[in-house]
Amino acid sequence: MPIASYGVLAGRAVDRRREGAVGTPHYQIHLTDDAGTDYRAAVNALSQQSPPDLRYLADDDFRHPLTQLLPAAGSGWTALESHAGTASLDYIRANMFLPSAMRILPPDLPGVDNDLADLLDHYVQRAIADPTMAVYVFGQRFGPEPSVRDPVFHFRPDNGVHDIHMNQGNSGRFQVDDGVWQDGGLLFEVPAESRWFAVFLAFQSQSWHTDDTTGHTIETEALVPGDTPLRIVAALVHSGGAAPSTESVTLLNTSPGPVDLAGWQLADQQGHRLPLPAQTVAPGTTLAVAGGDGFHLGGHGGAITLLDPTGLSVHGVAYTAEQSRREGWTIAF
Numbered sequence: 039m040p041i042a043s044y045g046v047l048a049g050r051a052v053d054r055r056r057e058g059a060v061g062t063p064h065y066q067i068h069l070t071d072d073a074g075t076d077y078r079a080a081v082n083a084l085s086q087q088s089p090p091d092l093r094y095l096a097d098d099d100f101r102h103p104l105t106q107l108l109p110a111a112g113s114g115w116t117a118l119e120s121h122a123g124t125a126s127l128d129y130i131r132a133n134m135f136l137p138s139a140m141r142i143l144p145p146d147l148p149g150v151d152n153d154l155a156d157l158l159d160h161y162v163q164r165a166i167a168d169p170t171m172a173v174y175v176f177g178q179r180f181g182p183e184p185s186v187r188d189p190v191f192h193f194r195p196d197n198g199v200h201d202i203h204m205n206q207g208n209s210g211r212f213q214v215d216d217g218v219w220q221d222g223g224l225l226f227e228v229p230a231e232s233r234w235f236a237v238f239l240a241f242q243s244q245s246w247h248t249d250d251t252t253g254h255t256i257e258t259e260a261l262v263p264g265d266t267p268l269r270i271v272a273a274l275v276h277s278g279g280a281a282p283s284t285e286s287v288t289l290l291n292t293s294p295g296p297v298d299l300a301g302w303q304l305a306d307q308q309g310h311r312l313p314l315p316a317q318t319v320a321p322g323t324t325l326a327v328a329g330g331d332g333f334h335l336g337g338h339g340g341a342i343t344l345l346d347p348t349g350l351s352v353h354g355v356a357y358t359a360e361q362s363r364r365e366g367w368t369i370a371f
Contacts, residue, residue: 039215040205040253043179045117046125046198047077049110051165051173055190056155058146062086064200065158068191069173071114074366076132078110078188078198081224083154084146085241087210092203093240096157100236102134102356103307103339108240111172111227115179115199120219127176127221128246129204130263133341133354134223135238137246138264145344157228161226161235170229177202177222193230202262204238216253258350266352267293268302270344271324272370273355275335275362285329287342288368299325301347306333307340315369 049069057063063353067079084090107125118126127134143154150156165171181197190194202222205215226235245255246262271290287304291297299314304327306312311332319325330336335342337359344353355371362369 040120040220041178041201041215042222043117044120044177044217045115045179046077046127047071047115047173047175047179048113049077049175050112050169050171051162053166054159054162056146056159057083063145065155065162065306066175066190067162067175068193069175071120072112073114074115076188077115078190078194078196078199079177079202081158081202082198082239083249085243087212087241087243089242091242092142092144092154093242094154094157095140095236096136096145096161096307097135097236098233099337100364101358101361102132103132103341103358104132105225105227105234105338106359108225108328110176118180118248119245121216122219122283122307125217126219127223128206128219129221129238129240129350130206130246131218131250131341131343131354133343134221134236136264136353137240138262139240140162140240142348156235156353158226160323161224161237165226168228168230171227174225174227175199175222176200176224178205179334195252196245202239203354204240204244207246207255209243209255213254216248217270218248218253220253256350256361258348260346260350260352262349263352263354266344266346267291267295268297268344268371269353270342272333272368273335273342273357273365274368275340275357276365285333285335286326286328287335289314290322290324290339291321294321296320303345303349304333305343305345306335307342308334310334311345335362355361
């Protein structure tokens with residue numbers, strides 16, 4: 039069954055602890071909300087399954103419609119329903135990033151900027167020094183336990199968030215935690231720069247092709263999403279103005295051979311599917327596919343997913359309302 043008590047913590051970072059690389063280490067963050075409530079975010083730094091080192095992706099200019107759905111900065115814990123259209127995370131279905139762009143880092147090593155703790159320090163230490171920065175932590179809540187003191191930062195009651203990583207496609211005994219729209223992660227809003235930072239984490243043992251209902255692994259020989267020869271490189275989105283709606287998605291064949299589009303489809307934010315035209319895309323060329331048949335790219339932000347002939351998601355992008363505000367302009371990804 040999916041993890042219990044999924045949601046997002048909106049707080050301010052005030053302290054942190056590095057736990058090295060012994061046992062099952064975590065990177066611990068002390069946060070508070072505007073009501074003065076204390077929380078601890080326990081970020082996994084090592085997997086209990088082999089290979090142990092985590093995959094990560096850090097984005098210093100994160101742009102996604104998700105940021106428009108978040109609760110107010112400093113508002114504390116907000117429970118989230120695990121489905122599309124909410125502020126819930128799903129690395130795969132919300133096209134948060136290209137999984138193929140993730141890299142591997144050990145938990146803690148001697149030296150500078152060479153491990154996961156250093157990476158997290160880069161963002162968390164900045165948030166501690168700048169109280170205007172808002173921190174959003176996605177995962178499963180633990181506590182509050184009024185009679186228990188927090189074992190790391192010693193506030194009372196013990197209270198916080200864990201499972202701050204991908205929570206689907208698990209193997210072995212961790213399959214019981216599988217679910218969709220319940221992934222963990224860290225977002226940092228930087229008001230002074232009008233931008234967002236994002237850090238996403240996953241275990242190497244997790245699968246990138248998962249069932250849309252259970253989040254369990256789909257056994258397939260398909261490539262990791264993003265490694266496909268056919269990619270979405272641009273989209274013309276209807277901003278919502280009075281002009282007639284003209285929408286299209288531009289695909290690029292990055293491979294040295296032709297790609298037959300028979301059976302391929304596009305899906306919009308609501309899951310409406312659009313079959314691709316029955317033709318072949320030559321190597322290195324693009325194809326603009328017009329919208330229609332219920333497939334719609336609205337101006338309030340959305341996601342576009344490319345599905346192969348077996349129905350698996352092999353590439354995807356997302357765009358924000360800001361990116362689509364100029365009618366007639368094509369968004370490049």
